[in-house]
Amino acid sequence: MNLLDQIKEKAKAKAKTIVLPEGTEERTLRAVPILIKEKIANPILLGDPKAVKGLADSLGVDLSGAEIINPAEAPFFKDFVQDFYEMRKDKGMTPEKAETLMADPLYFGSMMVKSGKADGEVAGAENTTGDVLRPALQIIKTAPGISSVSGAFIMIVPNCEFGDNGVFVFADCAVTPNPTAEQMAEFAAASVSTAVNLCGIKEPKIGMLSFSTKGSASHELVDKVAKATEIAKTRFPDLQVDGEFQADAALVPKVGASKAPGSPVAGYCNILIFPDLQAGNIGYKLVQRLAKAEAIGPILQGIAKPVNDLSRGCSVEDIVNVVAMTAVRA
Template sequence: MVGVDKLFSELKTRTSRRERIKVDPVEHLFNELRTKVSGWNRKIVFPEATDSRILSAASRLANDDVLTPVLVGNMDEIQDRAQAMEISLEKMEIYDPGIYVGMDEMIQAFVERRKGKVTEGEATEILLDPNYFGTMLVYLDKAHGLVSGAAHSTADTVRPALQIIKMKEGVCKTSGAFLMAKGEDKYVFADCAINIAPDSRDLAEIAIESAKTARMFDIEPRVAMLSFSTKGSAVSEETEKVSDAAKIAREIDPDLVLDGELQFDAAFVPAVAQKKAPESAIRGNANIFVFPGLDAGNIGYKIAQRLGGYEAVGPILQGLNSPVNDLSRGCSEEDVYHLALITAMQSI
């Protein structure tokens, strides 16, 4: 086995580069994103409009002239909360499902979209839910994306999106990627949030969609399909699943720089790659890491975040026709602000 000293040597080299950077790199990243989004007149829906973190972030977004926040909820409650927080709603749009004048049109569109799976009466009740109502605003082109999850579960955010917005053509499942940033280093980890046991086709889709996410952050994709094996060093159903995924992804996008199956060190450390995978197109310089399952992905990003000191931005939901993104219930105002910028960027 290749010693861990080479892995730590590579980490030390990259850390020394980061120490030369004076500006907070994550803030610099989002400053660039803010510049890209400004001028596109994006409208982003916030279905949890009385949450103080949401209102504060929405106020900043509006005052920075980055995008137009679209607040969904009880009109009186939103106005009372904003007044208590001394926040102006002047640059925001507010929709109250209980008094929305276009509700009949929305109900008909929802019933048609659900293809008879709900009645008009059921749709009337469902669309009083801010997440469903907000998702329909996106579907009906009254907004460009949605951010929720500060006070709801992931299922509450994702379910309406899957039922209404649905997947892009050629994509079967949504997935959740994280941007991992520290110093001048930027990586994308996926899937860390949605698919528990993806098959080969799922992993191929995750790789391709993650490459699109990476480009949004000016990362030129080099995708590693991760496993506990490198190029057949171990043989099992799990390793074959990953190698098959790499083949499928290359068939879908022959121009994408991608390889697998690879162990992490063979994907990350050039010296290790020379020994374990000398023919690999990655050459130990991967910047997108596709994990074989949710166990590995979720654990992996949290190790990088907590032990490695990387900023974890996401999850960024991939594969939907229009962007919908899920906040953690433990999110901060800054998290809301950042995810709104990402959502707006996805819609461009």
Template sequence: MFLLEEFKDRAKRNPKAIVFPEGEDERILKAAVKAVREGIAFPYLLGDKDKIALKAKDLNLSLDGVKIKDPKVECKNEKYINFYHTLRKDSFFSPKMAEALLRKPLNFGALMVKCGDAAGMIAGAANPTSSVLKSSMLIIGLQKGIKIPSSFFIMVTKKTEVGEKGTLVFADAAVNPDPTSEELVDIALTTANNVKKLLGWQPRVAFLSFSTKKSASHPLVDKVIRAAELARQRAPYLLIDGDLQADAALIPEVAKRKVKESKVAGRANILIFPNLDAANIAYKLVQYLADATSYGPILQGFNLPVNDLSRGAKVEDILGLTAITVVRAQEDKNYENTGN
């Protein structure tokens, strides 16, 4: 909980406007009210105003400080239609097309972020990750030089001897099923950059495999070895190693036996998994069997902050991700002019 409180404290120093496309969801509504009460963010809820007001009344919640926009009404707003037109830059645009697209809350929320009405978007409580990604790719777009969006989880464990006093970052555990070597590089470098900003760490990046330093020969191992080599070429200033098995990446005694010289082995704080199977299974096992706390998935690679919720997210999960989204907006120069 200490890490979450730290994010909340940082968010309170300079709260930002955050848009929630699933504003009629009870959990979102409760989290938005808490965000206002704690001074973390200025929430925008998207949805039917009457339905949201009625639900708030039933839950005995005050909507003071919470703004509501109905995409079915706002999609006709010339401000948003014209802004979307500037994004399209093609001959197939029509106001009717824009109106139809912006009626969808995910698209409208993404446009609010893109045009500066909000500093970030949080969705996924009632929509699959694929839908959140689709709207974000369409309207917000990817950062220059980044070919794919990706994600990471912050894992807070009780094993204080690993990572940063027990805290590790896992990537990519939510987005890319089977990344190529080149895509693994994108995932690793984007994660390292965001971790440095968000957590203030010196990144120590381990590309994980079932092999340590070519102890096994297989195309899957070759993919990881190549990714580590390419990552070192693109970012010689970062501490990067791989191929490493998980124990060689995390445990100094094992690293001494398996790896001759490495500034990462036995000390890794960022774990890059070879595919989504490995990463997703690992984070859930650590979360439930080791009683670890996880924060995420935190989406990355987009021009502006977008974050995805698990559809099983609780109110406190949403509040925590709200604080993280605000902090990301504070830390990146691209987001300086966005807010309430």
């Protein structure tokens, strides 16, 4: 059984409720019958029921078993408006603005997760990452001890002897353009949960990446990664983390032993933390295309409850997979 099948089996055992704010998005609608038939999750679609059902009928999609909620007509809409106003009034929120925003399915969906009416949220097929993240951070907020959100990819590399039998977690590849050392350390900690809970990696080993290994080069960019490594070791003492590493020192045992002798993880890393978004995004796409790897994500890490972002170029299968991962994380 491959990793995605394992994730789906875990999701089936949990039977979680996942809210899908983009209720009139074609690929999302096509994913719903699959989610129901395979018992991956109990989906809730947000939108005007007439419009949602009308589009589904035109596509030949059967939505039997899915709940459809129009935010503004929900019996708990006014409660959500009041709760959101109370959360944000110190930041200039007014009751009128709270009502307007809560009618937005992305805000309403985040409030459903916050209130426990849904276990997780998946969106992004027709909205940007910023659009998905903004209400999640305002309403659900970050997890305890974490101040920053990162976007991780699970990389499944065929015929690969490195990592965890070719399975890796790469972060941050989607959210923060130029993270601080403190943020990089938090990305490392958050990635462990992804590695363990989604990938089944039993011994997460983290490499903090740079163009230098253990002082082989001198530059402020190297200093940031070295500082991030020390912060991670101090703040999260249970982590198996080291750096700064060049990629080959992190991945290849012989190179790791040569460049970083005595390191507990050099040459055996299965979690790679990139120094900035340019490196992370370029890195995962190179591995995806050149090594014909499967790239699953981005998985939003660091939010207190599971909210996941889709690529606007996602397929129906991608949506099913991300919903399954969200259900497992819930």
